[in-house]
Amino acid sequence: MVDAQKKAFGSLLDETGHHPLFWCTKLHFFLSHMPLYNFPYTFGYLFAGGVYDRAKKEGTAFAEQYKNLLADSGSMSTEDVARKYLGVDLTKEDFWASAVNRSLAEVDEFVELANSIS
Numbered sequence: 001m002v003d004a005q006k007k008a009f010g011s012l013l014d015e016t017g018h019h020p021l022f023w024c025t026k027l028h029f030f031l032s033h034m035p036l037y038n039f040p041y042t043f044g045y046l047f048a049g050g051v052y053d054r055a056k057k058e059g060t061a062f063a064e065q066y067k068n069l070l071a072d073s074g075s076m077s078t079e080d081v082a083r084k085y086l087g088v089d090l091t092k093e094d095f096w097a098s099a100v101n102r103s104l105a106e107v108d109e110f111v112e113l114a115n116s117i118s
Helices: 002-012 035-072 079-087 091-107 107-117
Strands: none
Touching: 035 079, 035 091, 091 107
């Protein structure tokens, strides 16, 4: 765990800031039957993937729009931000299906890479 934190945080944490049992202090990671805890993570992961897809599609032209999306996300609903900056309706299944499919497409590669190091 400490090695993972050193890789993730680099020099941002001093040696006293590492927590060898960090993973087990986050009980909500393991409460899969309680969507209250996991919904924000899942929503954010899938939504961020949609934003990333748009950035990849539009390239550097999306940079200014992305800054505005971030600024407006503090004062607009997620649905309104998505409609304004991504041109998608979050109440429709297609955005979410695309996001889930994007993640599923990477599972085989992940398993292959994980198996190669074990």
